[in-house]
Each structure stands twice: as C-alpha cells, then as structure tokens.
Amino acid sequence: MSHDTNTTEYGSECTHKHPMEFDEEPLVALHCLSHTYPDGTRSVHDVSFAVFEDETVGLIGANGAGKSTLMEHLNGLLEVQAGELRVVGELITDENVELARQEVGFVFQDADAQIVAPTVLDDVMFGPLNYGASREEARERAHEALERLDAGHLVDRVPHHLSGGEKRLVAIAGVLAMDPSVIVMDEPLAGLDPARERRVREVIEELQADGISLVVATHDVDFAAAVADRLVAMTDGDIVGDGPPDELFYDDALLQRANLEPPTAVRMARELDVEEADPVTEDELVAALSRRQAVPGP
Numbered sequence: 001m002s003h004d005t006n007t008t009e010y011g012s013e014c015t016h017k018h019p020m021e022f023d024e025e026p027l028v029a030l031h032c033l034s035h036t037y038p039d040g041t042r043s044v045h046d047v048s049f050a051v052f053e054d055e056t057v058g059l060i061g062a063n064g065a066g067k068s069t070l071m072e073h074l075n076g077l078l079e080v081q082a083g084e085l086r087v088v089g090e091l092i093t094d095e096n097v098e099l100a101r102q103e104v105g106f107v108f109q110d111a112d113a114q115i116v117a118p119t120v121l122d123d124v125m126f127g128p129l130n131y132g133a134s135r136e137e138a139r140e141r142a143h144e145a146l147e148r149l150d151a152g153h154l155v156d157r158v159p160h161h162l163s164g165g166e167k168r169l170v171a172i173a174g175v176l177a178m179d180p181s182v183i184v185m186d187e188p189l190a191g192l193d194p195a196r197e198r199r200v201r202e203v204i205e206e207l208q209a210d211g212i213s214l215v216v217a218t219h220d221v222d223f224a225a226a227v228a229d230r231l232v233a234m235t236d237g238d239i240v241g242d243g244p245p246d247e248l249f250y251d252d253a254l255l256q257r258a259n260l261e262p263p264t265a266v267r268m269a270r271e272l273d274v275e276e277a278d279p280v281t282e283d284e285l286v287a288a289l290s291r292r293q294a295v296p297g298p
C-alpha cells in the first residue's frame with residue numbers, strides 16, 4: 001500500500017471512514033475486508049489491518065470475533081471477496097497469490113492440519129520445493145530451520161508420532177524454511193505443557209530478535225501483553241481497538257466491548273494502587289513496585 005492511497009484504488013464496496021495512510025510501507029495490509037462464509041455467516045466487515053517491519057501484533061478477541069478469518073486472508077488462504085490484500089506493496093490477485101503464500105507464513109493452531117509428508121525432513125522441505133527450490137537447497141533450508149529451533153534431532157521422525165509441542169516446532173520450521181517476511185500464529189501456546197510452552201515462547205522471542213514480524217492470535221491476555229508491541233482487538237467481525245498494550249489493557253470500556261478480561265498484572269497494579277506507570281506484564285509490575293519501594297518515605 002503506498003503513501004498516496006486513495007479511495008478509488010480500493011474499490012467502491014468500502015464504507016471504511018479512514019483511508020489507510022502510512023509513513024512506511026506495510027509488509028502486509030488488508031483494506032476494507034469483508035467476508036461472508038458460504039452458509040451466509042458474515043465473519044468480518046470492512047476491516048483494515050496492516051503489519052509493519054519488525055513488529056509483533058497481538059490479535060485478541062472472544063470466540064467467533066473474526067480473528068482466524070482475518071488471519072487466513074493475510075496469506076491468501078481465504079480469497080478476498082470484498083476489499084483488498086497487499087503484500088510487500090503488491091496488490092494480490094488470483095494470478096500472484098503465491099507471493100502472499102511465500103511472504104506470509106501461517107502456523108495453524110492444529111499442527112496436524114499442516115503436516116503433509118512422511119518424515120519431518122520431507123515435511124519441512126515441502127514448502128521450499130513447492131516454490132521451486134532444488135532438492136538440495138530445500139534440504140539445506142529445512143536443516144537450517146530445524147536447527148534454528150533446536151529441533152534438528154527430529155529430522156527423521158514421523159511427524160504424526162511427535163508430541164504436540166514437537167509438532168508445533170516442526171510447523172514453525174516449515175514456515176521458517178520459506179523465509180517469510182511475516183509469520184502468523186494462531187494460538188501458538190494452546191495445548192502445550194509448561195516446558196514446550198517455554199520453548200515456543202523462546203522461539204517467538206528469537207524470531208522477534210531476528211526482526212521477523214509476527215501476528216499472534218490468542219485468548220491469553222497475559223501472553224498477549226508479554227509478546228505484542230501492538231494489540232488489535234476484534235469483536236463481532238470488527239476491529240474495535242488498535243494500540244500499545246499499556247493503552248488497550250487499561251481501557252475498560254474497550255475490554256468490556258471485546259469481552260476480554262485485563263491481564264493479571266493490570267488487575268494487580270490496580271489492587272496495589274500502582275500509579276506511576278501502566279504495567280501489563282509481571283516483570284513491569286515488579287519493576288514498578290520496586291521503584292515505589294525505593295522511593296524514600298517522608
């Protein structure tokens with residue numbers, strides 16, 4: 001999407017009040033997206049959403065708010081019915097949907113949905129091979145991606161026999177092997193034991209440190225507070241909030257509208273009358289409390 005966006009460029013269906021204007025080119029942007037499923041369920045309506053370089057967007061909202069529907073448009077899994085999708089500035093159509101698939105990797109909540117091959121190596125090689133890499137290059141990329149996730153030891157295993165956490169690492173490796181600009185993750189911690197959860201959190205931190213942009217959908221507000229630079233809140237197919245965690249998680253009216261509870265740190269900060277900052281994570285709360293303690297009394 002360019003800086004000089006104008007309404008004609010985006011088609012006549014859109015009733016969105018604010019044309020998207022950016023100081024920098026988003027890596028992926030949906031503008032005025034509406035989607036109705038074949039049974040007539042209207043899942044998102046006139047939604048605009050952009051992801052920029054080197055940011056993690058937390059997508060939050062209650063069951064059925066439209067998070068998965070929005071995310072499945074970001075790499076062309078769902079076809080745009082009304083509105084438009086741009087990836088690295090290119091308008092995505094039937095002809096170039098592969099660009100969206102390559103640039104935006106998708107890690108499903110259900111890792112089994114993503115497994116396509118008889119061994120982990122074949123599975124991780126599948127993406128690069130599918131996009132024209134030689135077997136040698138695909139193998140190299142698959143090994144690299146698995147090593148990056150400390151999952152090299154799984155290379156010859158049968159994917160269906162892996163544990164839930166291992167499957168998720170393999171699914172992330174499959175996406176990394178494609179070298180995407182943006183990785184979309186649907187509930188990445190769901191169903192993991194504490195050790196696997198910790199590993200997936202570390203992987204997310206490593207991806208962030210590597211400058212990869214992420215979109216993470218989650219019901220876990222504590223996790224969203226810890227992982228996201230920016231939060232986008234959805235309810236009933238609309239985006240109802242977009243801003244930093246310390247703004248959104250202190251906006252009671254918005255949380256109520258989105259049917260969300262504030263994170264633990266926000267609730268505790270209020271109970272403890274922490275006023276000098278708006279902590280949203282445990283670490284921030286502890287820091288605010290120790291600063292308060294350090295202030296000498298009268």
Ligand SMILES: Nc1ncnc2c1ncn2[C@@H]1O[C@H](COP(=O)(O)OP(=O)(O)OP(=O)(O)O)[C@@H](O)[C@H]1O
Binds near residue numbers: 037
């Ligand atoms: N294949 C489908 N056919 C019909 N309706 C659907 C389909 N997939 C989703 N929906 C409906 O679209 C709306 C948005 O669903 P979506 O899965 O995008 O929400 P979500 O925020 O991801 O929910 P959850 O947190 O429960 O995963 C819901 O009303 C849902 O019932």
